[in-house]
């Protein structure tokens with residue numbers, strides 16, 4: 001009487017006649033599949049690696065700001081590296097030093113405001129003297145050499161990145 005309710009329930013789940021033989025075969029197949037998945041990246045670490053290889057993976061290096069001659073305008077330089085497999089775009093920069101930060105590209109000797117700047121996949125966006133740069137207007141104050149100015153970089157896809165940007169003498173050139 002006690003086994004009666006359980007027996008009918010088990011039966012439909014497995015083949016009625018070959019239960020003993022099929023179950024181990026299914027288990028073996030399951031184990032083999034698990035091994036295959038592990039071998040070709042099915043486990044968590046491998047999928048994480050795969051994910052970061054295709055998404056933008058950004059970091060910022062070499063940031064500095066030449067000490068501005070006056071408090072009305074300053075420039076900012078830095079490099080955004082992208083170790084990921086897809087491009088991103090720097091869309092804006094915010095800082096307590098200025099409410100008016102724009103992205104500039106240089107064409108020949110003329111600089112021009114642009115809406116965003118590309119950070120190529122497996123590459124870098126280089127903002128450097130004579131090239132693309134950040135332009136800060138209406139400064140909150142004229143920063144001194146050695147002062148650090150917080151920049152927050154905003155991207156089309158990636159999370160914002162905060163950088164403490166050191167103020168350098170106006171003659172400073174990054175060594176490379």
Ligand SMILES: [Cu+2]
Pocket residue numbers: 104111112133134135
């Ligand atoms: Cu400019």
